[in-house]
Amino acid sequence: MSGLIKDVDFAVDERIWGHRLYDEQLPHLTVLEFLCVFGSNLKKPLVDGAADGVTYQPQRQFRLRELLFNNPIVEMVRGQAISDEDKWKRWAEIFKEESFNSRDEDMSYLRHVFSTFEDFARAIELLRSSAFEARSNKRWSSKFVFPFGPDALYEDLRVDAKGGASNDRRFFARTGELLYLMLSRAKNGPLLGQQLAERLFDSSAPMNRLVRAMQGEPQFASQPRMIPHHHLPYSELERFDQLCDDWLAILSLDMPVYDALEHLIAITGLNLLLYFLERAKAQLGDERPAELVCEIVSRERTKVRAISGESYHANQSLSPAAVRAAIEKVQKEPRWVEAEQSDHRSERCAEILHELFQWPPLGGANGKPGKALVDELIVSTLSRHEQHFGKIHSTWSRAIGLSSRRSSRRYRYAPNDALLKSLVVTIVPDRMQFDEFLTEAKRRYGIVIGDFEGNHLVTSKKIDQEALGDNRQNLEARLVGLGLVRRLSDSCSFVENPFGSKEMI
Template identity: 65%
Template sequence: MRPRIDNVDFAVDEHIWGHRLYDEQLPHLTVLEFLGVLGSNRDTPLVAEPTDKVRYRPQRQIRLRGLLFNNPYVETVRERPIPDEEKWRVWSEHFAKGATKLGDEDMDYLRQVFTKFDDFAKAIELLRSSSFEARSNKRWSSKFVFPFGPDALYEDLRVDSNGGATNDRRFFARTGELLYLMLCRATRGPELGLKLVDRLFDRQAPMNRLVKALQGEIQLAESARDVGYLPYAKHPRFDRLCDDWLAILSRDMPIYDALEHLITITGLNQLLYFLECAKTQSGDVEPVEFVCEIVSKERTKVRALSGDSYQSNQAASLRAVKAAVEGIRLTDEWADALKSDYPDSECAKLMHAVFQWPTADEEDDGGVGSTSGDELVRKLVEKAESRHGQHIGKIHAAWSKAIGLSSRRLARRTRYAPNDRLLKTLVVTIVNDRMQFDEFLHEVHARYGLVIGDAEGIRLVHEKQVDQEALSENRGSLETRLVGLGLVRRLSDSCSFVENPFSSEGVM
């Protein structure tokens, strides 16, 4: 029996992908939410079984985020030609006017930490400069400092004019909670959990100590909460994602640099999970593919094909939603309902058991009480497609752009054209030390479905969608691009190696 999912009008998307994936929660926000869950479970990191109930109590850190993102007067006061003691007094008066009264009423502890106001202002400036979306027009309570350590993690909040604070699930919409469950359900999840706690939760790390100096004592949510719902106990994408994280963490680079690659590879794997689940639901057995144009100075024949590939994947999730609802008519339970003495009523009961719709209130109001089974299916398809288009249906477009996979550069429509950041992440993730270029292209295709060269796109050549020469030129453009990035060394015209500048440390 399917579990009941609270706070939804009906459950269609949720049983395909989980509760929930969300377009506005981009990969960096997903990883931040994940780290909050991990931090609350760092004594038993990533060890939950699929049947276990995972709970966490997120940090709020009202003082820290207020100082960084709701404190526009610190620079003005710093520049004033007045004594240091006067700077502290003037700044305190200004800050108190905008305080939330959620633990930020008394900020006198800052005087004990920073001997000079100028040192305090410089600390603010440093942490702001490294934060996510500091210059965006998001509300101050939805801006995030870089995760330098456990004291730098906190949940998204809405702070109202009456001083109340709620997590309204706009930017932390549970996608990070699903990421936690995915990695828990990967074979090597516990191994990854220990490594992450060791590398990311050092309270004595210099930058975390600076964060703690500003925040003071941690501030927690009032109570613990359950994480979201993930419908699969196992999935190949969970293991691929976990192995990718372990590979990146094994590289010889600081953890703060590794985080950028972790965020990008997470976005790519979760995008693939989204499309793979959609294809499975709609009965499409073909693997997910991204036909990628490597942007060059001249228009290529691969560009149109890449745009077609993008549009095909864009439509996949909507097909899945329709198939999920209409598929109920193929079940034995539906056939039994139609044979019963009261087919309309029995079909409605079955629809409610599977999709949590129609509700008892809707039946009592007469909206669906005497509606035929086929009409119920039609109505739910309409409602599900409409809701899907509001957010979940936008995931492919939003996430592929965020990770640098898609672009409209030099083109009239969006297509797959990976940027340098994504290419670097692929090299860091896949290549331990060095790898023959053609083998690298094979791995990129096998792991993530990226079609770049003629060997990976042989199906397209056989189907006469593109000629082999065009894909060979596309392959050459990638090689040239990676040479320019210092990631490929050519030994001869027919022998090139992809080299990882951060080869493994030797011990994972």
Template identity: 65%
Template structure:
């Protein structure tokens, strides 16, 4: 079992339960693409030592994120640039009109004087086309999020920046809504992976090229980079080592080794990171709840027929959905088994000793009565029950929604043809899994076995032997599910059938020669 790293005091929370289990913090509104963007921002601030621990293993990482107010304002707070470009006005008049309009909405954070743009672009129309190109490739450009929480595609170092809230007076704050530290946890996970340094060097070389054409375009719009005023310290990740950290790293290295442009690879990196982070969330929950069996993700490969596999997939989804809340309750109540808790029964003031233990473990109850409730007259058992109640209530607000929101975001779950949500991976996720697992080609049965080993995915009868032995499903139904996957992968150009009993999964970005069966 991995060593647990001592948690620092976390001043932004009333108590630490979710934080003790998963770190500070995983958050449902920070979807996988936002997690990777936040991760890249931390990496970009540490290119002199990418994915290397700053202190001893388990210590925090320091970083100074970019803010790029001008770039994000030009892309997402600039709705009139198209109409001005399409007008019949002269180039001089277009620039004049645009500078006046943009100036009215300037935040006062380095975006007051935008005249440098006239030196960067030969005409206003070229300027407008550059904005459209970067905006059209951005994340969630059409969403109703505030403009300061929309993000350019990470074409290079100049296109990276943190999430911000900017009020009507131009005051900026990173309110941790969409960059909630999950990307910082990903960075810490990869610094603690065995091959983290190797991955860091690869990413620094491939993703942080200042001379890449699209990065040069972002730089022409942004001008000189804008940074946060002071360096920051990363969040807290409990475990010093974890096989899931190594798996994320191996998957990233595998995807980056494929013969594809780095910008195409990012789509697969985001999907496979979301899958691995979701599994970290469920695996950690399962262990804390006292269950050391591997997480199981029973997947239906969607077909028109309602099958027992569909029902089992829904059951698997619901079981995993309940794991985190079980972990929260188990973690709080586990303090009763602590040797110091038991020994406190013989102390002169046992309840006072146990309250001190709870403060050390959970930062609760507050020593100064900070939540307007007097805990001094409560027994230790009452305190444990109260904390479990509070922790579950807070857990349900955001952390408890991670399984639902992340599995949907990466294309792992679906309600298609069913009233229940169940695991039913879509084509994009299947392709990312193939790109991650298969170097060149692999027999289908070997691929399914590896998908089960890495990600707990149960698709065919061999992977679902436990379910067959328990008489939860017939072997034939799982075999049919496997055949449905094969047909899906054939349709995606990812499987080649050489005979009735010999099918190979092929990575389209590493195709070499003919296979022999």
């Protein structure tokens, strides 16, 4: 798929990965943006049928986010020794004076929703405590309540000094839009759409009703948004199907949807990270699956640490190499060779680059040779790549608990307990033999832990079999400690999903 990518000077990263993956939009923010798109398409969720792309009109929910994140006076008034009536009056006066959006709003509806000011204050306290990054120093318009239901979803905003608000592309940078396109292109996308709508978009759910009481009628962006199909340059990929099937597996469990979201976010981050690595490898002509050699941290330093670090840093170098390869390979195309032999070679080469990467501007070749144009584009693209796309692997792997430099001077893959639990919840429907679990983790996500999965590393003498065997035992011990593995004998262990069937083995 190809098409004009607006608001970019040159589209190299976008041609490889889509418009756009963004390092500062961490997996939880990606899922929140995805849900905003999803909520506008509940009639046909995750159905990739529109000719031009996907349209959505996100909520803004000014009242809700101001009450939760731009309302420090509620605690002050709550603690004053005055009557309940005076507390309401005092709070309303100060809030109207200091708030951004509500100075022109009638907030008296809150008096009819909450019996007392104390109930109002407690509701705010409860919803604040559930928020993502509640204690961060982010501006109030970029803080997000937990997605309890359709009324709790809204887009990221930038608020200016004059009281104007516009959608911001820093934390909602379109990665959630890409996620929507990916899942809508998966084979089981429509099935996931139905299940997600039923489980997460129930407006009658108790916590959503509390959010609705706080917000009142929804507030929407003034204009709908369009996600063109060409923003995701692949019509189908196995990774899209795997991501979708992982969501379905988690949603099928006997688990409250609010708890399931934690695992959905982690497994989405892992799949998007692998998509990033796999597209880079494809651009480089490397057909081998992406691989994550993971150290299972134990009390003693392990031999796996060094090779895990090598695996991490090899993957970190993939994306800049892919960018360079994407640009350089144009010089091998027959039409490029023909262009360089023509009387107007500079203009012809520039036209080819513009067609592929939206650069240089039409008529902007300035007589430069084709090789000089290629070199200039590489330098500019790599400089831009380092700012955001190039940080995705390092930032997201830390965010999902996949990488760490604990007890080490450099990063390596060392999954934490939360990620290990999400892997079990996603992979194991009920129970699974431990070695089968390791094989499936390798098949789905390229995760290498034990000696069987890492046999090629032993064969190439990068590490010995005993070290990987010890790594395998360390994982088993970790999962036993987490209550996720039951040992029947020294040679027989089962991984158990705590939300699966409770039948005995």
